[in-house]
Amino acid sequence: MPYVPTQYEPVVPAAVDTGTVDSTTVLVVGAGPIGLACALDLGLRGHSIVLLSQNSRLTDGSRALCYARRPLEILDRLGLGERMVEKGVSWNIGRVFFRDKTDPVYSFDLSPVKDQKLPGMINIQQYYNEEYNIEALEALDNVDIRWGNKLTSLEEADDGIVATIETAKGDYEIQADWLIACDGSSSSIRNMLGLNFDGETFHDNFLIADVKFKKEYPTERHFWFDPPFNPAQSVLLHKQPDDVWRIDFQVGWDIDRDEIVKPENVTLRIQAMFGDDVEFEFEWISLYTFNCRQVDRMVQGRVVLAGDAAHIVSPFGARGANTGFQDTDNLAWKLDLIINGQANGSLLKSYDEERSPAARINILNSTRSTDFITPKSKISRQFRDAVLQLSSTHEFARGFVNSGRLSLPVPYLDSPLNSPDTDEWTGGVAPGTNCTDAPVMCGNKRSWLLNHLGWEFKVLIFSGAGQFTVEQQQELKSLANDDIPVSCIFVSEDALAGETVLTDVQGLAAERYGIGAGGGVYLIRPDQHVAARWRELDSGKIRDAVQRATGN
Amino acid sequence: MTQYLCRKPNLDDFDEVYQQIVDMHVGLSEEESQSANAKLIFTLANHIGDPDVIREAAEIARENTLQWRDEVS
Ligand SMILES: Cc1cc2nc3c(=O)[nH]c(=O)nc-3n(C[C@H](O)[C@H](O)[C@H](O)COP(=O)(O)OP(=O)(O)OC[C@H]3O[C@@H](n4cnc5c(N)ncnc54)[C@H](O)[C@@H]3O)c2cc1C
Numbered sequence: 001m002p003y004v005p006t007q008y009e010p011v012v013p014a015a016v017d018t019g020t021v022d023s024t025t026v027l028v029v030g031a032g033p034i035g036l037a038c039a040l041d042l043g044l045r046g047h048s049i050v051l052l053s054q055n056s057r058l059t060d061g062s063r064a065l066c067y068a069r070r071p072l073e074i075l076d077r078l079g080l081g082e083r084m085v086e087k088g089v090s091w092n093i094g095r096v097f098f099r100d101k102t103d104p105v106y107s108f109d110l111s112p113v114k115d116q117k118l119p120g121m122i123n124i125q126q127y128y129n130e131e132y133n134i135e136a137l138e139a140l141d142n143v144d145i146r147w148g149n150k151l152t153s154l155e156e157a158d159d160g161i162v163a164t165i166e167t168a169k170g171d172y173e174i175q176a177d178w179l180i181a182c183d184g185s186s187s188s189i190r191n192m193l194g195l196n197f198d199g200e201t202f203h204d205n206f207l208i209a210d211v212k213f214k215k216e217y218p219t220e221r222h223f224w225f226d227p228p229f230n231p232a233q234s235v236l237l238h239k240q241p242d243d244v245w246r247i248d249f250q251v252g253w254d255i256d257r258d259e260i261v262k263p264e265n266v267t268l269r270i271q272a273m274f275g276d277d278v279e280f281e282f283e284w285i286s287l288y289t290f291n292c293r294q295v296d297r298m299v300q301g302r303v304v305l306a307g308d309a310a311h312i313v314s315p316f317g318a319r320g321a322n323t324g325f326q327d328t329d330n331l332a333w334k335l336d337l338i339i340n341g342q343a344n345g346s347l348l349k350s351y352d353e354e355r356s357p358a359a360r361i362n363i364l365n366s367t368r369s370t371d372f373i374t375p376k377s378k379i380s381r382q383f384r385d386a387v388l389q390l391s392s393t394h395e396f397a398r399g400f401v402n403s404g405r406l407s408l409p410v411p412y413l414d415s416p417l418n419s420p421d422t423d424e425w426t427g428g429v430a431p432g433t434n435c436t437d438a439p440v441m442c443g444n445k446r447s448w449l450l451n452h453l454g455w456e457f458k459v460l461i462f463s464g465a466g467q468f469t470v471e472q473q474q475e476l477k478s479l480a481n482d483d484i485p486v487s488c489i490f491v492s493e494d495a496l497a498g499e500t501v502l503t504d505v506q507g508l509a510a511e512r513y514g515i516g517a518g519g520g521v522y523l524i525r526p527d528q529h530v531a532a533r534w535r536e537l538d539s540g541k542i543r544d545a546v547q548r549a550t551g552n
Numbered sequence: 553m554t555q556y557l558c559r560k561p562n563l564d565d566f567d568e569v570y571q572q573i574v575d576m577h578v579g580l581s582e583e584e585s586q587s588a589n590a591k592l593i594f595t596l597a598n599h600i601g602d603p604d605v606i607r608e609a610a611e612i613a614r615e616n617t618l619q620w621r622d623e624v625s
Contacts (some may be wrong), residue, residue, distance in 0.1 A: 386590035396598045397591075 003210070003283045005057040006131060010148030015172035024050040024144070025339060027163060027176035029151050029189060031055075033064060033126060034307030034324035035182030036133035040078050041332035043143040045455075047339060050174065051143060052165065054150035061284040062125035062210050065238075065246055066318035070409040070434060071325040072118040073528070077454045080132045081118060088122030089239050094221040096401060098388045100228045105392040106401075115508055116437040117448040121406060123240050126321065151183070154192045156301050178335060179303045182324075185291070187309035193300050199293030199363065202314060204374055205257075207249040208286045209266050210240070214279035217245065223403040225373070225388055229272035234373050236403070244283050247273070248315075250374065251287075261287050290314045292363045292370075298327075298352045306331060311359035316369035316404035319362045326409060327355050333455075333526035337550055342484050347551035350417050358410035365405055372402035409434050412529065419523075419532035419545040428514025428533070435528045438509035440491070440502040449509055452500060454528045457486040457546055461537065462510055463519035464494030468537055475539035484546055486523075525549055557608035 015022040028039045031053035039051040067075075067084065075081045095104035110120060137143045152171070153164045160177045181189035190197060217239075224235040233250035240246055249269060251260060259265060266285055271278055294311045298304065307324030331351050337343035375381035390397035412418070412432035419431060429435055437450040453460070465473060473496055479486040488499045491509050495501040504510055513520060523532045523545050532545035563569055576592065577585045597606050 382586050383590045383594075386587045387594055389587070390591045390594060394595075397594055399598075400594060 002212075002281065003061065003127075005060055005127065007057045008134075008145075008147040010056045010168055011146040012167050012169045013146065013149075013172060015174070016167055016170045019172075021162070022050075022172060022174040024048050024174065024176050026050075026178045026180060026335070027052065027161070027174060028180045028182060029163075030182035030184055030307075030309070031130070031134075031145065031147075032059065032182060032184055032307065033129055033133070033321045034328055035180070036130060036137065037075070037078065037325055038180050038182055038306060038328040038332065039143055039145075040080075040133055040136055040140075041328055042335065043137060043140045044078065045332070045336045046142060047336070049143045050176070051137070051145045052149040052151055053145070053147050056147040058127040058130045061208075061286055062127070062240060062244070062246065064126040064129070064318070064321035065123050065240060066322075066407075067122050067124060067129070068318065068322050068407040069116070069118050069120050070407075071322045072122065073434075073437070073450055074325045074329045075129070076118060076450070077329075077528070078133075079136060080129070083132050084124055084129060085118060085122055087128055087241050088124035089219060089241055090119050090122050091219050091221050091239060093218070094223070096388075096391075096403060097222065097224040097227060098385075098392075099226050104222075105388055106395075106398055108398070115439050115506065117450065118437070121318075123238060123246075125240055125242075125244075128241070129321075151189065154179070154189060154303075156193075156303065158301070160302050177302065177339070180328075180331070181303060181305045181309045182307045182328075183309050185308040185312045187305070189303065190295060190305060190309055193303060195300065195305075196296045197293045198296070199291060199312075201289065201291045202370060202374075203253040205251045205253065205255055205260075205287055205289050206315070207251045207260055207266065207269075208284070208288070209247045209249070209270065210244050210283035210285075211247065211270065211280040212242075212244055212283060213274075225384075225403075227273075229269065234403075235273070257287060261285050292367055294356070294359050294363060298355055299348045304331060304335075304348065304351065310355075311363065313362050313366040314370045315366075316373060317366050317407050318404070319366055319407045322407045323358065323362050326358065327351075329527045330355055336526075337484065343550045343552060350415060350551060354412040354415050354417075357414075358412075361410045362407075365407075369402050369404045373404075417525075417531060417549045417551070419541075419548050421533065423533075423535040425514050425533065426516070428520070429512070429522070429530045431530050431532055433530055435522075435524060435530060436512045438504070438512050439506060440509060441505050442500070442502055447502070449502065450528060452489055452502065453524050454526060456526050457484060457531075457549070458489055458524045459486055459542060460489050460491065460513075460522040460524055462491045462513065462515045462521070463537065464492045465490065465496045466494045467519070472537055472539070476537070479539060479542060482543070482546070484550055484552075486542065486546060523549070555608065556602060556604040557612075 025048045026042055028035050028051045039049050043049050072081050092110045095107045098105045148168055150166045151163050152166045155162045161179045162173055162175050165172055183189055219239050221238040226232055230249055236248040238246055263282055291312050295305055298310050306327040313319045334347045338345055375384045387397055387400040391401050415432050435453055437448055440447050440449050490499055491502050491504050518535050521534045521537050522530055523542055525531050531549040576588055
């Protein structure tokens with residue numbers, strides 16, 4: 001098989017020989033997509049990080065393939081977004097097939113939503129994401145990636161943890177102020193902490209074949225319900241970069257796990273699908289059973305769980321890695337403030353309060369897709385089939401067809417960090433919600449609003465500075481010197497000297513932020529989520545909202 | 553609790569509507585009839601466009617059915 005994961009040099013730290021206890025500020029365990037993003041987010045903020053990976057190579061196959069807009073925006077903040085989009089493939093046309101009909105029951109066009117920097121969805125192999133992230137980490141002196149280092153035990157204390165790490169040349173101990181467990185779905189750290197991981201296992205299996213065809217196929221997503229080449233089951237076909245196609249066969253529960261993955265057997269399935277004369281090469285074959293589970297809490301003392309270690313979902317709707325990136329996006333700025341002494345350790349409670357419900361909603365969405373794709377009873381199959389038939393002639397029924405929904409971010413509407421609206425707003429971005437992108441000009445350069453938000457607290461001001469009194473202007477400037485600094489971005493030509501000025505050339509920023517005639521001020525968190533918004537400028541209120549958003 | 557579903561008689565000609573629903577099944581096999589029923593439900597659900605109304609209607613249908621099960625056994 002052509003895909004060979006990139007290998008890295010195993011690391012044997014000096015502590016193995018000297019027997020001294022190593023130390024770091026943050027120990028990140030697991031170099032999957034989530035551990036890598038976490039290490040980069042905290043690394044770019046200058047903290048000393050040790051990142052452990054029990055293996056010395058990238059993921060063994062394409063795995064997480066579909067990346068939705070919000071995770072791409074997060075990766076873009078970390079400097080990886082443009083490269084991902086450039087390498088990735090975008091698909092717009094999706095077709096849904098049912099039984100032996102060669103024509104689709106219907107097709108849809110996910111034409112890109114214009115005027116946002118990042119597309120709604122791209123397909124790219126997980127190993128490219130990992131590779132780009134590792135390159136960015138290698139450029140940072142404060143991040144130490146230790147390949148071939150496995151955490152085997154853990155002791156918790158009030159002010160940190162001590163972990164035992166196994167390497168090829170022996171064990172060592174490391175002390176860390178914080179531990180982030182990104183050690184995947186079978187997380188051993190979760191077990192060491194005695195946390196529950198409740199949920200359900202679906203009695204079904206999926207066979208994944210990544211193949212390269214000799215012939216060209218259109219870049220479309222095809223989904224089959226109950227096709228003759230996989231009766232009573234589903235099949236999904238979509239494209240990856242490098243002309244690789246991903247085919248997912250639902251194969252049921254009673255299977256011979258060794259037989260089914262043999263290339264000669266997978267070949268028979270592909271021939272049944274495309275005809276006996278189809279020419280292709282295998283890149284990767286894999287079989288998996290999926291679970292929907294969630295840990296009972298994502299923070300315990302000085303240990304924080306993120307990604308698959310904290311929650312796992314069915315693959316429909318491509319949510320695993322997508323939600324994991326939103327975990328570390330939420331976590332990194334909070335931990336940064338805590339480490340710097342700008343916020344209390346209790347701020348981490350809000351990580352659990354914001355991300356646990358998001359995991360729950362993801363599980364709900366993916367369970368609904370699973371129930372549609374693999375109906376659990378005769379009556380639900382009858383309903384499912386009825387909807388598919390109806391959708392071939394009636395557009396209104398297509399909304400019911402669920403072959404996996406696009407993964408959308410879950411807003412933190414009930415978060416204790418939000419300052420609820422006190423002014424009238426129609427539309428716009430409500431507190432707790434991630435900011436929407438918009439095209440802007442910065443000086444004479446084309447730019448995107450989101451590229452100016454994030455990393456620290458920002459106030460986004462949709463009014464001219466001339467409207468403010470001299471005292472208001474001075475107050476606004478002084479926010480930058482607060483304990484938790486806040487800088488200003490003016491979406492107006494009439495800005496305060498020295499502040500960022502963006503021009504809303506198409507008026508889309510004002511429209512998307514519900515500005516109307518009155519103007520408006522948004523306080524935006526370091527993870528690009530709205531903390532508070534007002535119709536009028538009041539730096540006292542901004543300060544209160546910053547305190548609230550940081551648990552102070 | 554607020555009720556969204558109309559619970560008062562709301563048709564002028566009940567006989568007409570009853571017949572329309574029964575006639576929908578003329579010449580269909582049992583399985584096809586199941587399918588037609590399901591399609592009717594989805595079509596009406598989309599027309600109604602309000603999950604609260606549909607939830608209440610489903611509760612009525614389910615509760616009434618369970619009630620009759622108890623009475624039979
Ligand atoms: C077939 C398939 C298709 C998928 N498709 C999608 C998709 O399209 N979109 C999507 O968003 N998601 C998808 N997912 C899910 C996605 O792959 C996972 O959600 C994602 O990889 C989770 O990342 P992670 O970093 O949390 O965990 P992992 O990627 O599992 O990484 C955990 C890492 O921790 C290491 N580790 C574990 N224990 C230790 C230890 N004690 N010490 C040191 N290191 C340790 C492991 O070796 C591993 O490298 C898919 C998954 C599969 C299997």
